[in-house]
Amino acid sequence: MNRRAFVAGAGGIVLAASGALGQHVYKEIHQLLPGEFVWHPERQPDGPVAVIVSLDEQxxxxxxxxxxxxxSTCSTGKPGHExxxxxxVVLQKDRDHRSSTYNNAPMxxxxxxxxxxxxxxAGNLPGYPASHGCVRLPLKFSALLFEVTHLGTPVVIADSHHSPQEVVHPGLILSGYAEQEFEHVLATLDDKKHPSDWELDDAHPISSMIASSYDxxxxxxxxxxEVxxxxxxxxxxxxxxxxxVLKGAHDGQKGMHWAALTYGADPVREAHDLRRVRTEERFAAELRGYIHPGMIFILxxxxxxxDSRSGRDFVIMS
Incomplete structure (x- = not known):
């Protein structure tokens, strides 16, 4: 594992500093002060988690x-270290990580x-972008977030925030609707747990798909x-x-149930319609073996x- 460039804030992290511990408050989102956050998991107790970091809102x-x-409020990368x-996606979780670059600073x-x-x-939140590239969070909020993320949780870092939408694809991923095929995928999903149910040392592979119109x-x-x-x-x-983000089969319709997110500074405002994309029948059949609840599909x-990926990391760089 390469930790040489694992980033902390300038001069390390002092968690006792103002705003770093964090405070759960009851406010409108635009009124949150540095270190404040709102946390209401009871609004949706179950299902796949997705995290969106909005740079313009911090x-x-x-x-x-x-x-x-x-x-939550946050602090992202300062000029020169954006x-x-x-x-x-979340590649690794470490509750007690320390930086090997910044004087063993706690992260x-x-x-x-x-x-x-x-x-x-977790890190200091001065109220503006101040890190060397990481996303700093209030300590209390980071602990709560740590409990609901899992390996493979999608994290969208965008210039602005867009709320997810509900999408049901009337059939399978990248193929037309055929009831016998749908029943086959349902049987496949029955044996697959959502990544949130996996232990950190479980060896289950996390599947993701990327579709590029350029290529x-x-x-x-x-x-x-790549497999x-x-x-x-x-x-x-x-x-x-x-x-x-695949939730699973839709109860009321014969189709796959997705949570759809738009990202990017100037996104194409097309409707979320997965029927716009498909693939050849041979490859569509091969995809069935990779489908599991919680997988993500990127367009x-x-x-x-x-150049649009960082080494072997799973990331599409805007």
């Missing part, structure tokens, strides 16, 4: 099953997003390695920048190129 929004359950935008409740140093963790390709990634590739077929229009108009 806020972290937490959604569970498409319902916002928490918002926090990268894009789609990430409690770390959710690692890249192997070269970007993470969500006309779809990549399947397990953990941080399959297929052809993307779509309507020829820009896809925009969207993330879909992008960026090329699938090493």
């Amino acid at each position: 806020r972290v929004h937490v959604y569970r099953n498409g319902i916002r359950i928490a918002v 926090t990268p935008t894009g789609v990430f 409690p409740n770390t959710n690692r997003l890249t192997w070269d140093g970007i993470a969500l963790h 006309g390709r779809i990549l399947v990634i397990e953990n941080d390695r 399959a590739e297929g052809k993307l077929l779509w309507d020829g229009k820009p896809l925009g920048s969207h993330v879909y 992008t108009d960026l090329p699938l190129h090493p």
Whole structure:
């Protein structure tokens, strides 16, 4: 594991500083002061979690099953050390992490997003971007967030905040509707747990898909390695920048139930319609083996190129 560039705040972290411990308050989101947060998990007790970091607001929004359950103030990268935008997943969790770069500085409740140093963790919140790239959180909030994230939790870092929408795809991923195929996938899902039910040392692979209109390709990634590739077929229009988190089968409709997120500074305002994209039948059949609750599917108009990913990290860099 490469920890050489794991980032802390300038001069380390002093958790006793003002705003660092954090305070749960009852306020409108725009009225939150540095270190304050709202936390209401009772609004949606179950379902997949997604985290959205809004750089312009300096806020972290937490959604569970498409319902916002928490918002916190944060501090992102300062000029010259900007926090990268894009789609990430939690690669590692470490409740008691310390920086090997910044004098063994404590970085409690770390959710690692890249192997070269970007993470969500507790730290000082002066009220403006001040880190070397990480997303600093109030200590109390970071502990609460640590309890609801899991390996593979999607984290969208964007210039602005967009709320998730509910989407039901009338059939399978990247294929037309066929009832026998749908029943087959349902049987496959029955044996697969959601990543939130996995222990940290479980060996289950986390599946993710990226579809790029630039390359006309779809990549399947397990953990941080590419395991399959297929052809993307779509309507020829820009896809925009969207993330879909699979909840599972929809109870009322024969289809897969997704939470849809839009990200990016200037997103294409197309409706969330997964029927715009599909693939060849052979590859669609291969995809069935990778589907599990909690997997994510990314649409992008960026090329699938090493410049848009950080090493073997799962991340699309805007």
